[in-house]
Amino acid sequence: xxxxxxxxxxxxxxxxxxxxxxxxxxxxxxxxxxxxxxxxxxxxxxxxxxxxxxxxxxxxxxxxxxxxxxxxxxxxxxxxxxxxxxxxxxxxxxxxxxxxxxxxxxxxxxxxxxxxxxxxxxxxxxxxxxxxxxxxxxxxxxxxxxxxxxxxxxxxxxxxxxxxxxxxxxxxxxxxxxxxxxxxxxxxxxxxxxxxxxxxxxxxxxxxxxxxxxxxxxxxxxxxxxxxxxxxxxxx
Amino acid sequence: xxxxxxxxxxxxxxxxxxxxxxxxxxxxxxxxxxxxxxxxxxxxxxxxxxxxxxxxxxxxxxxxxxxxxxxxxxxxxxxxxxxxxxxxxxxxxxxxxxxxxxxxxxxxxxxxxxxxxxxxxxxxxxxxxxxxxxxxxxxxxxxxxxxxxxxxxxxxxxxxxxxxxxxxxxxxxxxxxxxxxxxxxxxxxxxxxxxxxxxxxxxxxxxxxxxxxxxxxxxxxxxxxxxxxxxxxxxxxxxxxxxxxxxxxxxxxxxxxxxxxxxxxxxxxxxxxxxxxxxxxxxxxxxxxxxxxxxxxxxxxxxxxxxxxxxxxxxxxxxxxxxxxxxxxxxxxxxxxxxxxxxxxxxxxxxxxx
Numbered sequence: 111x112x113x114x115x116x117x118x119x120x121x122x123x124x125x126x127x128x129x130x131x132x133x134x135x136x137x138x139x140x141x142x143x144x145x146x147x148x149x150x151x152x153x154x155x156x157x158x159x160x161x162x163x164x165x166x167x168x169x170x171x172x173x174x175x176x177x178x179x180x181x182x183x184x185x186x187x188x189x190x191x192x193x194x195x196x197x198x199x200x201x202x203x204x205x206x207x208x209x210x211x212x213x214x215x216x217x218x219x220x221x222x223x224x225x226x227x228x229x230x231x232x233x234x235x236x237x238x239x240x241x242x243x244x245x246x247x248x249x250x251x252x253x254x255x256x257x258x259x260x261x262x263x264x265x266x267x268x269x270x271x272x273x274x275x276x277x278x279x280x281x282x283x284x285x286x287x288x289x290x291x292x293x294x295x296x297x298x299x300x301x302x303x304x305x306x307x308x309x310x311x312x313x314x315x316x317x318x319x320x321x322x323x324x325x326x327x328x329x330x331x332x333x334x335x336x337x338x339x340x341x342x343x344x345x346x
Numbered sequence: 347x348x349x350x351x352x353x354x355x356x357x358x359x360x361x362x363x364x365x366x367x368x369x370x371x372x373x374x375x376x377x378x379x380x381x382x383x384x385x386x387x388x389x390x391x392x393x394x395x396x397x398x399x400x401x402x403x404x405x406x407x408x409x410x411x412x413x414x415x416x417x418x419x420x421x422x423x424x425x426x427x428x429x430x431x432x433x434x435x436x437x438x439x440x441x442x443x444x445x446x447x448x449x450x451x452x453x454x455x456x457x458x459x460x461x462x463x464x465x466x467x468x469x470x471x472x473x474x475x476x477x478x479x480x481x482x483x484x485x486x487x488x489x490x491x492x493x494x495x496x497x498x499x500x501x502x503x504x505x506x507x508x509x510x511x512x513x514x515x516x517x518x519x520x521x522x523x524x525x526x527x528x529x530x531x532x533x534x535x536x537x538x539x540x541x542x543x544x545x546x547x548x549x550x551x552x553x554x555x556x557x558x559x560x561x562x563x564x565x566x567x568x569x570x571x572x573x574x575x576x577x578x579x580x581x582x583x584x585x586x587x588x589x590x591x592x593x594x595x596x597x598x599x600x601x602x603x604x605x606x607x608x609x610x611x612x613x614x615x616x617x618x619x620x621x622x623x624x625x626x627x628x629x630x631x632x633x634x635x636x637x638x639x640x641x642x643x644x645x646x647x648x649x650x651x652x653x654x655x656x657x658x659x660x661x662x663x664x665x666x667x668x669x670x671x672x673x674x675x676x677x678x679x680x681x682x683x684x685x686x687x688x689x690x691x692x693x694x695x696x697x698x699x700x
Contacts, residue, residue, distance in 0.1 A: 242429050248416040249423035250443030264433045
């Protein structure tokens with residue numbers, strides 16, 4: 111059976127809703143990863159360089175999703191962003207509606223949920239650079255922003271690569287937060303993991319296999335990429 | 347002139363000094379580890395923030411109101427480890443600072459630095475990690491010079507190198523000293539490096555300046571620790587005067603006389619620096635006859651100081667200014683009846699040219 115027939119078979123087995131959920135999942139993961147890079151980079155820099163007393167508190171908050179069941183995070187976000195929560199009241203006052211059961215709500219949940227997977231590799235990479243290269247750059251006339259972009263960012267590249275891959279993959283695999291916060295709206299919040307769950311619930315094992323098997327393959331390729339592109343990052 | 351007034355409290359020590367350093371030639375900051383010499387250098391660079399003030403050639407770098415950030419100070423800094431940027435090629439490392447100064451301020455050019463530091467075979471290398479320690483440090487020095495600094499700060503640039511790399515790099519440093527008019531502040535705890543490179547010597551101890559003065563005089567001060575090191579000695583600046591091809595010897599002249607040294611392959615008139623260790627100088631009251639020692643200088647005793655239970659250190663003038671040190675036993679002093687102001691003959695067993 112050639113690859114063409116294989117994928118044709120897959121399309122026949124999966125209904126359009128499944129393809130939609132695959133697309134939605136990657137869109138969610140992509141947007142989440144981009145937002146996380148924007149948020150995690152300054153946060154990781156601050157955590158790597160600051161000596162403030164409340165640094166430990168911030169670190170703990172960032173790491174919290176690592177140990178918490180996703181449903182807990184989802185539950186509190188649901189309350190917070192719901193019509194009676196503080197964020198919900200704010201979004202309603204701004205005529206934005208409420209965020210739970212919307213794609214935007216999912217993005218917010220995913221960003222928070224995957225935060226440690228983006229912050230920690232970048233923070234470690236910044237810390238591994240140490241002060242010296244930045245001091246050298248300063249004595250060579252580079253200002254603060256210049257030092258950051260010409261020395262810190264390129265030297266932290268392995269950390270960024272790890273962060274991108276982990277944040278993306280972790281978002282693709284998320285289930286608990288989605289279920290609590292997003293529900294099961296096709297095209298809006300029904301991501302891959304939820305679609306698999308639906309198929310299994312309905313005893314539709316064939317499409318569940320296609321989606322689940324695809325996930326296994328995807329995860330493997332991602333990890334393989336991580337370890338082959340970034341071997342030195344693991345030695346450090 | 348560099349005017350320094352710093353106070354910096356640290357849990358383990360306090361830096362407190364108020365001194366002037368010449369902005370000319372090489373000034374060595376010398377002291378044991380923990381004496382604050384690196385901290386002082388970092389404060390001058392602005393990498394460390396002490397309270398006080400800093401004026402360099404009339405410019406304010408720091409005072410009660412102002413603190414010029416590191417990247418706006420026209421200095422070059424060479425760290426103990428070369429600290430090349432691993433993500434950049436040798437050329438990009440060299441050009442890092444050069445690109446960041448105004449074109450009008452670029453007084454030092456890449457070709458000059460490559461020539462001075464012998465970097466032509468390294469310039470196209472991409473793997474800075476593959477360079478030897480000495481090569482890396484030469485690139486680091488070149489990188490600092492290419493910012494056309496008005497002062498060069500060097501923090502023990504040789505201490506992380508093995509002795510072969512040190513020997514390889516010292517001639518380059520001497521050459522920079524001779525050919526560049528950039529004042530250098532050089533942190534070191536190696537007396538031989540200081541004797542070889544410095545013009546001015548500042549001794550630090552526990553964050554304070556113990557002594558500061560011209561190299562020759564300061565090295566020979568009997569009240570300072572230099573004179574009491576095992577390799578204590580004096581430095582003599584001399585000129586190549588005569589070549590003896592038969593015996594492969596070279597005569598160098600200085601204001602206190604002349605010395606025969608091992609053959610120096612340099613033209614007559616070249617300036618050389620010689621080091622005479624205190625343990626290599628003995629003293630005779632009358633002109634020694636039939637001796638194997640070639641270098642005998644007429645000298646006058648200036649000062650004698652007890653050094654240990656059995657040793658004394660004798661400081662002598664040969665001619666008007668240069669000073670010789672001699673370490674002899676206390677018994678010899680008493681047998682010869684040596685005392686200040688006596689005219690004697692200093693027998694120099696060996697001279698190291700640097």
